[in-house]
Amino acid sequence: xxxxxxxxxxxxxPAGWGMGAFxxxxxxxxxxxxxxxxxxxxxxxxxxxxxxPAASRPAFLGHPRLRRASPITHHAVAAxxxxxxxxxxxxxxxxxxxxxxxxxxxxxxxYSRRFYDETLRDPATASPLVFPETVFNAPASHLGALLGTTxxxxxxxxxxxxxxxxxxxxxDWLSAGWVDGCVVIGAEELDWLTADxxxxxxxxxxxxxxAGALYLRAGDRPGQESAxxxxxxxxxxxxxxxxxxxxxxxxxxASEARAWAQDSGTLVCDGVQGVPWLDExxxxxxxxxxxxxxxxxRVLGEGLMASAAWQCVxxxxxxxxxRHRRAVVQVSGINEHVMWAGFEQGxxxxx
Amino acid sequence: xxTALGLGxxxxxxxxxxxxxxxxxxxxxxxxxxxxxxxxxxDLPAELPGGRLxxxxxxxxxxxxxxxxxxxxxxxxxxRWNPEGLIPMVLGTTSGGMGxxxxxxxxxxxxxxxxxRQPVRxxxxxxxxxxxxxxxxxxxxxxxxIIANACASGAxxxxxxxxxxxxxxxxxxLCGGYDALSQLVFAGFDSLQxxxxxxxxxxxxxxxxxxxxxxxxVLMLETEASAKRRGADVLAEICGxxxxxxxxxxxxxxxxxxxxVASMTAACAQAGVGPEAIGYINAxxxxxxxxxxxxxxxxxxxxxxxxxxxxxxxxxxxxxHLLGAAGAVEAGVCVMALRGQxxxxxxxHEQTDPACGFPVVARPQDARFDYALTNSFGFGGANxxxxxxxxx
Numbered sequence: 001x002x003x004x005x006x007x008x009x010x011x012x013x014p015a016g017w018g019m020g021a022f023x024x025x026x027x028x029x030x031x032x033x034x035x036x037x038x039x040x041x042x043x044x045x046x047x048x049x050x051x052x053p054a055a056s057r058p059a060f061l062g063h064p065r066l067r068r069a070s071p072i073t074h075h076a077v078a079a080x081x082x083x084x085x086x087x088x089x090x091x092x093x094x095x096x097x098x099x100x101x102x103x104x105x106x107x108x109x110x111y112s113r114r115f116y117d118e119t120l121r122d123p124a125t126a127s128p129l130v131f132p133e134t135v136f137n138a139p140a141s142h143l144g145a146l147l148g149t150t151x152x153x154x155x156x157x158x159x160x161x162x163x164x165x166x167x168x169x170x171x172d173w174l175s176a177g178w179v180d181g182c183v184v185i186g187a188e189e190l191d192w193l194t195a196d197x198x199x200x201x202x203x204x205x206x207x208x209x210x211a212g213a214l215y216l217r218a219g220d221r222p223g224q225e226s227a228x229x230x231x232x233x234x235x236x237x238x239x240x241x242x243x244x245x246x247x248x249x250x251x252x253x254a255s256e257a258r259a260w261a262q263d264s265g266t267l268v269c270d271g272v273q274g275v276p277w278l279d280e281x282x283x284x285x286x287x288x289x290x291x292x293x294x295x296x297x298r299v300l301g302e303g304l305m306a307s308a309a310w311q312c313v314x315x316x317x318x319x320x321x322x323r324h325r326r327a328v329v330q331v332s333g334i335n336e337h338v339m340w341a342g343f344e345q346g347x348x349x350x351x
Numbered sequence: 352x353x354t355a356l357g358l359g360x361x362x363x364x365x366x367x368x369x370x371x372x373x374x375x376x377x378x379x380x381x382x383x384x385x386x387x388x389x390x391x392x393x394d395l396p397a398e399l400p401g402g403r404l405x406x407x408x409x410x411x412x413x414x415x416x417x418x419x420x421x422x423x424x425x426x427x428x429x430x431r432w433n434p435e436g437l438i439p440m441v442l443g444t445t446s447g448g449m450g451x452x453x454x455x456x457x458x459x460x461x462x463x464x465x466x467x468r469q470p471v472r473x474x475x476x477x478x479x480x481x482x483x484x485x486x487x488x489x490x491x492x493x494x495x496x497i498i499a500n501a502c503a504s505g506a507x508x509x510x511x512x513x514x515x516x517x518x519x520x521x522x523x524x525l526c527g528g529y530d531a532l533s534q535l536v537f538a539g540f541d542s543l544q545x546x547x548x549x550x551x552x553x554x555x556x557x558x559x560x561x562x563x564x565x566x567x568x569v570l571m572l573e574t575e576a577s578a579k580r581r582g583a584d585v586l587a588e589i590c591g592x593x594x595x596x597x598x599x600x601x602x603x604x605x606x607x608x609x610x611x612v613a614s615m616t617a618a619c620a621q622a623g624v625g626p627e628a629i630g631y632i633n634a635x636x637x638x639x640x641x642x643x644x645x646x647x648x649x650x651x652x653x654x655x656x657x658x659x660x661x662x663x664x665x666x667x668x669x670x671x672h673l674l675g676a677a678g679a680v681e682a683g684v685c686v687m688a689l690r691g692q693x694x695x696x697x698x699x700h701e702q703t704d705p706a707c708g709f710p711v712v713a714r715p716q717d718a719r720f721d722y723a724l725t726n727s728f729g730f731g732g733a734n735x736x737x738x739x740x741x742x743x
Contacts, residue, residue, distance in 0.1 A: 039463075042463055042464075112452075115538075115539065116453060116456055116535045117456075119539075123384050123385050123538040123541065126539070128542040128543045128544070131542050131543060132539075132730055133601075134535070134539065135445065135501050136445065136501075137501050137730070138731055141601060141730070141731030142601075144596045145732075149596065150595055150609075151596065152595065153731075153732075153733065154498055154507065154511075155498070155499045155731075156497060157444075157479065157497045158479045158496075158497050159479055162479070162497075165496055169496070172515070176518070196459060200469055201470065201473075239493060239494065240483075241484075241486075241487045335479065335483070337495065
């Protein structure tokens with residue numbers, strides 16, 4: 001298959017809108033401040049990390065399709081447009097066919113909760129304007145409409161481990177010539193419902209929100225800008241069914257990823273976040289790793305699919321800025337998959 | 352295959368061949384304040400073929416997971432695959448275990464301090480859990496990809512699995528789609544006034560909306576070489592897949608069906624056939640005024656002169672709109688029709704909309720044809736078409 005290059009990255013995160021704020025927060029490595037989120041029926045609020053309000057209203061919100069869109073669409077579109085950079089105009093002009101792959105776990109939960117609440121109160125008055133925005137693929141559809149692209153567009157649902165599957169799907173589309181470029185986005189939005197659900201399993205987790213995006217292109221160095229990062233390898237998926245199975249899957253994936261990483265000059269972007277029972281297998285597998293590491297979740301919170309995207313975005317960005325030559329990302333999902341991916345500065349490989 | 356017509360391919364084939372419909376008053380949730388009160392509910396069996404699932408896990412399964420498991424067990428048994436090695440799975444759904452999510456929300460708001468059963472609901476609500484539990488029940492391992500492209504999800508899943516095989520990533524892939532009726536989705540379509548207050552009549556001049564259903568279909572795809580090596584009974588060949596995006600509106604298709612033309616054209620190009628080779632179209636045909644007129648326009652544009660002699664039907668007239676399962680179930684219907692050489696009808700059809708430049712199959716009939724095309728179009732402009740060929 002063709003070589004697959006990362007031509008651009010983008011992020012919206014609790015650190016702020018854009019790669020500048022993201023980079024700075026990850027560089028500092030200090031967990032961001034926690035906010036409180038009201039949980040109806042409880043006196044004690046939930047602890048979360050939200051994407052802060054934008055300094056100015058993003059221009060893309062002027063598009064008619066985005067008038068009613070919920071935060072997940074805002075996050076996804078912002079990250080995607082940043083990753084696409086100047087190519088967004090080429091796509092709008094019809095000069096490039098863009099594939100869109102949106103990966104979510106919780107998805108459009110704000111409007112889903114709101115619409116179901118309306119339904120329980122009185123279905124006769126439940127809003128027909130809200131319902132379409134509850135559908136998993138609404139954000140990807142809005143992005144497609146904004147960019148005027150009619151090429152293939154998937155929304156993938158799964159646990160964070162599935163984000164790397166999105167990269168594989170993109171590589172397949174590029175390889176098959178279905179598209180000239182493909183943006184892969186992991187995005188989520190916060191809601192008390194999601195934060196409340198995770199609280200049933202652990203009090204340590206701080207749920208976050210936002211999006212990360214990678215713009216992939218195929219061929220012989222298709223980008224003329226700073227696109228010198230190659231997606232060199234994506235593992236198969238270790239599917240697990242329970243906690244013990246997950247630990248085995250994490251160890252197996254780590255073993256393979258370490259073999260690919262080769263030496264301690266390789267950057268490891270891990271999924272550790274400060275929840276012992278989730279972190280332990282990965283922490284144990286990489287315990288004696290002496291090379292550089294980044295742990296975006298520790299800083300930004302558990303952004304579910306957005307977190308997996310942030311791991312990849314950080315890896316690609318650190319390579320693009322010449323900080324390292326190779327990076328490995330291990331994404332250990334919560335209740336489905338463990339996978340890893342390898343990125344390299346400008347050398348050959350296959351996905 | 353599981354639909355309101357029955358459990359398994361045989362019951363469904365018999366239902367379609369007899370021209371049955373399967374709608375009845377909704378019993379799964381309160382619809383007393385909705386405009387429409389009918390849907391095509393599945394009668395789930397008391398006992399599930401749980402396979403390797405423990406009784407405890409089986410008892411926890413959401414309704415959607417049960418539908419998926421029933422379809423998967425039938426396909427697995429029929430295909431006689433060896434569970435050794437990795438078997439990738441690609442599934443389509445729109446709402447996963449929404450019923451569990453609804454139960455979670457009701458308890459979380461009405462009894463905020465009561466947590467009994469809530470952790471199970473949180474887990475089982477998530478779409479990936481139905482796939483993981485299906486894999487566990489069958490005793491298989493491999494990657495699980497879940498496509499949630501609204502009503503095109505099932506067709507996308509099959510097309511993606513087919514592409515996976517064509518790219519040489521695997522010799523075999525388990526694929527399909529599933530969705531269960533849920534209150535949120537039912538109320539959603541009702542709020543859009545998309546549900547028919549009378550009955551679902553695709554391509555009929557008097558059509559006034561869709562009817563919801565539920566179900567699942569699972570297809571076991573493998574390379575021809577693998578099938579021959581195993582001496583497998585091949586049911587049909589998938590030979591084309593096209594996908595496109597309609598930017599016109601979040602919930603309404605382009606009036607001339609531009610993206611539908613693109614997906615049908617792409618699927619046929621991959622199959623290496625033109626409209627003249629297609630012997631039957633299983634249309635998306637929801638029965639809403641806008642969908643059917645756009646799809647009719649698209650079929651007319653795409654098929655040209657061939658349209659006048661090209662039989663088209665929508666099996667949603669019998670089983671309702673299965674949303675994320677629709678594309679998979681309808682592909683399964685095409686497989687059965689190709690194998691048995693019959694055309695499934697739009698059972699409720701009476702008076703063809705003059706906009707349809709093609710014959711609508713209103714009664715079950717025998718036919719001789721080698722290629723079938725199935726369309727699935729969803730919210731967000733997700734369009735997918737599959738071309739299937741009779742195996743001989």
